[in-house]
Amino acid sequence: MIEKLISFSLRNRVMVLLIAASLFGWGVYSVQTNKVDAIPDLSENQVIVFTEWMGRSPQLVEDQITYPLVTNLQGLPEVKYVRGTSMFGMSFIYIIFEDETDVYWARTRVLERLNSVGNMLPEDATPTLGPDGTGVGHILWYTLDAPGMDLGEQRAVQDWYVKFALQNVEGVSEVASFGGFQKQYQLTLDPNKLTYYNLSVPQVIQAVRANNNEAGGRKFELSDIGYIIKTTGYLESAEEIENIPITTSNTIPVRVRDVASVQMTGESRLGIFDLNGEGEAVGGIVVMRYGENAEEVIANVKVKMKEVAKGLPEGMKFNIVYDRSGLINESIDSIKGTLIEEMIVASLVVLLFLFHWRSALVIMIQLPLSVAIGFILLNAFGISSNIMSLTGIALSIGVIVDDAIVMVENAYRHLADATKGKPWED
Structure with a gap:
C-alpha cells in the first residue's frame, strides 16, 4: 500500500503539490481562526443553580431548598448526576450533563424544571442559574485604583457603572464584583x-x-x-x-x-480583598462565556476598559492584576520559536552530512505543512490552542524532524546507489 502511494505521488507530482498547497492554505486559515487559550478546559459539562436564603442555618437550607431541588432535577434528560451543597444562607446545585450535550440546551431544560418546582420552596428563596461559564473562565481580574476614595463609593462605581459596561462585551458571561462595601440603610x-x-x-x-x-x-x-x-x-x-x-x-x-x-453602613462581609498587602481594594472578575476565544475576549475587554475609563471619577483608573493573555502569548511564541529552531537545525544537519540543498528544502517544507494540518484537525475536533495542545505539537515536531532526516537520507542513499554517481537530481 505504501509503495503504491509513493509511486502514485511520484507519477503525479503536480497533483501532490497542489494538494499540499491547498492543505497549507487551509492550515493557515485554521491557525487564524482557531480558539486560543492558555489553560485547557477539562471541567465537566454542568449547570449551576444558586439559591440565596440569608440568615438560615446550613441544615435548614439543606431541608428546605437543597433537598427539594436535587430530587426534582434528577429526572432531566442526559443528566449524569446531580450534586448539592448547603452552607449558611446559600445553596448550590450542580447538574452534570453528558459531555456531548449542548450547554445552552441543558440550561433551558434546567430553567423549565425550576419553573415547576418554585412553589415547593420558601417564598423569599428564588433559585437562579449560574453564569454560562466554565471553571477556567476567569480570564481577567482588575481593581479600581482610586487613592483617597471611600471603599463604599468605589464599590458603587463598580456595581452601577463599570460592571454593566463590561458585561456588554461579546463573549463575557459575567463580571463578578469583589471588595469594598455595599451601601445599605441599617435599622x-x-x-x-x-x-x-x-x-x-x-x-x-x-x-x-x-x-x-x-x-x-x-x-x-x-x-x-x-x-x-x-x-x-x-x-x-x-x-x-x-x-x-x-x-x-x-x-x-x-x-x-x-x-x-x-x-448608612455597609453590608456584612465574610472577608476582605487585600491587594499585595497594601490594603483593601475594589474590583471585578471577568468570566468568559462557554466556548469563546479567550484571546479575543480579553482584547475586547481591554478596548472597552479604555472607553469606560473616560467616565470614571477623577483620579480613578483600572489596575489589571491578572491577565491570561500574557500566558497565551508566551505559549504561542514558544511554539513558533520551537518550529523555527527545529527547521533550521534539521536543515543544517542535512546540509552538513549530505551537502544537498534540495533534501534540506524538503524538510523545511514538511515541518510547517505538518503543523498546519495539525491545526486543521484541532478545529475539526473543537480543540483550542492551549498549553497542552501546543506542547503536543512542539513534541511532535521533534518526531517529524527525526522521521524527515531518516527518510530523506535513506532516499538520497538509494538514489545515489541506483544512479552510481550520475546527476540523478537533475
Whole structure:
C-alpha cells in the first residue's frame, strides 16, 4: 500500500503539490481562526443553580431548598448526576450533563424544571442559574485604583457603572464584583422600646416596605393635554426612614426613630480583598462565556476598559492584576520559536552530512505543512490552542524532524546507489 502511494505521488507530482498547497492554505486559515487559550478546559459539562436564603442555618437550607431541588432535577434528560451543597444562607446545585450535550440546551431544560418546582420552596428563596461559564473562565481580574476614595463609593462605581459596561462585551458571561462595601440603610432595633410600644419586628419591616414604594394613578385630560398621576414614595435618606410611622399610641404616631436607630453602613462581609498587602481594594472578575476565544475576549475587554475609563471619577483608573493573555502569548511564541529552531537545525544537519540543498528544502517544507494540518484537525475536533495542545505539537515536531532526516537520507542513499554517481537530481 505504501509503495503504491509513493509511486502514485511520484507519477503525479503536480497533483501532490497542489494538494499540499491547498492543505497549507487551509492550515493557515485554521491557525487564524482557531480558539486560543492558555489553560485547557477539562471541567465537566454542568449547570449551576444558586439559591440565596440569608440568615438560615446550613441544615435548614439543606431541608428546605437543597433537598427539594436535587430530587426534582434528577429526572432531566442526559443528566449524569446531580450534586448539592448547603452552607449558611446559600445553596448550590450542580447538574452534570453528558459531555456531548449542548450547554445552552441543558440550561433551558434546567430553567423549565425550576419553573415547576418554585412553589415547593420558601417564598423569599428564588433559585437562579449560574453564569454560562466554565471553571477556567476567569480570564481577567482588575481593581479600581482610586487613592483617597471611600471603599463604599468605589464599590458603587463598580456595581452601577463599570460592571454593566463590561458585561456588554461579546463573549463575557459575567463580571463578578469583589471588595469594598455595599451601601445599605441599617435599622438597629431596641427590644426594650419594642416591648414598651407593644410592637414586633415584622411590624417594623412591613412599615418600612410599605413606605418605600410608588403608586400610579389614572390619566386625565385638561385643555387637550393628557396628564399621568403618580405618587413618588421611594426612600432617599435616613431621615425619611426615621419618620416612617409604624402605629399609633394614644393618637400619637410611633415612628421608626422611636424604636430604632437608622444609619448608612455597609453590608456584612465574610472577608476582605487585600491587594499585595497594601490594603483593601475594589474590583471585578471577568468570566468568559462557554466556548469563546479567550484571546479575543480579553482584547475586547481591554478596548472597552479604555472607553469606560473616560467616565470614571477623577483620579480613578483600572489596575489589571491578572491577565491570561500574557500566558497565551508566551505559549504561542514558544511554539513558533520551537518550529523555527527545529527547521533550521534539521536543515543544517542535512546540509552538513549530505551537502544537498534540495533534501534540506524538503524538510523545511514538511515541518510547517505538518503543523498546519495539525491545526486543521484541532478545529475539526473543537480543540483550542492551549498549553497542552501546543506542547503536543512542539513534541511532535521533534518526531517529524527525526522521521524527515531518516527518510530523506535513506532516499538520497538509494538514489545515489541506483544512479552510481550520475546527476540523478537533475
